[in-house]
Amino acid sequence: MISSVTHFILLGFPTSREIRMAYFMMFSVIYMLTLMGNAAIVCAVRWDRHLHTPMYIFLGNFSFLEICYVSTTVPNMLSNFxxxxxxxxxxxxxVQFYFFFSFGCDEGFYLCIMAFDRYLAICRPLHYPTIMTTYLCTSLVIFGWSGGLxxxxxxxxxxxxxxxxxxxxIDHFICDPVPLMSLSCSQDHTTKLIYSTxxxxxxxGTxxxxLISYALVILSVLRIxxxxGKRKAFSTCASHLAVVILFFGSVMAMYVRPGSEQPVKFQKVVTLFYSVITPLLNPMIYSLRNKDMKAALKKVVVTKKTSQN
Incomplete structure (x- = not known):
């Protein structure tokens, strides 16, 4: 059967024009801060040779992925305001549905990759250089980007x-699969089952x-x-764990349970959290808890000021 619908209407946050303008200003600022924060990490990893290690290479790619992820939805949301x-x-x-959820899936893969990297570095320090080779690092970066796509x-x-x-x-601010499937003329239970599974x-799985990676890391740290040494190891992993909790906590609350059983407002708020707020917080979490990253970011700022003068 051919669809007769040529476009959809994203209700977003229906309210008065004044409040929508306030939302526009607020989320514009959040979007710009998100781009600047993640771009700063990407530049720091790119320009500082001390950060040309697998851990920071993965972090740089993760930050660039965050820029792509947030850019799939926020500009359209701002336009709708x-x-x-x-x-x-x-x-x-x-197209928005595909890239938003593909990049979200890639984020999950990158969090797994970074957890695996920390496991090798802390639990297998002597074998780390022979295991985490340039070839493996490059392969993981490619997989992190292509897996979700x-x-x-x-x-x-x-x-x-x-x-x-x-x-x-669509009573949402993005093209979410749950309300999309509810708009279909037919009740295709097979598609819903495949999507839920x-x-x-x-x-x-991710x-x-x-959890297993960091459980092994914690057991290894306790033996230091x-x-x-314990403080240094825990400090390295704390930022990763914080991002994992923010991302998976909100996403699981949204998609592991059947979406039709959740209030529309709850779906919007949770989606807003993991699609807009989490990408804003991630650069802060990584930079504030990492001395090497803070030093590299300072170099980026100084270099930029020098070039402008």
Whole structure:
């Protein structure tokens, strides 16, 4: 059956024009700070040779991924604050759906990669240079970027092939798969089952992998004889764990349970948290708890000021 719907309407946050303007200003500032914070980390890793190690290479790629991730939804959300129509084309909706969730999936993979890297560095320090070779590091970076882009083709293609006859109003600020499937003319339980299974396997699988990695790291750290050594090891892992909790906590609350059972406002608030707030907090978490990163960021600022003068 061919869909008759050519566009969707993203309701976003229906309220008065004055409040929408306030939202526009607030989220514009958040978006700019997110871009600046993550771009600063990318530049620091790129320009400071002391950070040309696997841990910081992964962090630099993760920060660039955050820029891509937040840019798939926030510009359109900002546009809708100023627009009365709030429309998005059928193709545009599924393109946003694909890249937003693909990059989100890639974030999960990168958190696994960084957890694996910390496990090797702390639990297998003598073998770390021989295991984490340039080839393996490059392969992990490629996998971190391509994994989600490849895997999420399946649910996007399945959901886009559903018949859409109207209505076309999505009570959300992004093209989320749950309200999209609810707008379909047919109740395709197979597609819903495949999508739900995909989410559960990916999120639970990656989360368990990360938990096991850090459990082994903690056990190894506890065996370090000196207090200074323990503090250094815990400090290295603390920022990673904070980001893991922020990302997986909000995403699991949203997608592991059936979305239809959750209030619309809850879905919007949780999605807003992991799609907008978390990318803003991540650079702060990594830079504030890492002396090497703070030193590199200072060099970037000084170099920029010098070049301007």
């Amino acid at each position: 100023l627009s009365e129509s709030k429309t998005i084309t059928f193709v545009g909706c599924f 490849i895997l999420f083709l399946i649910p996007v293609v399945l959901i886009s092939q559903l018949p859409y006859c109207g209505p076309n109003i 995909f989410n559960v396997i990916f999120m639970v 989360f368990i992998f990360i 004889p000196t207090a200074a």
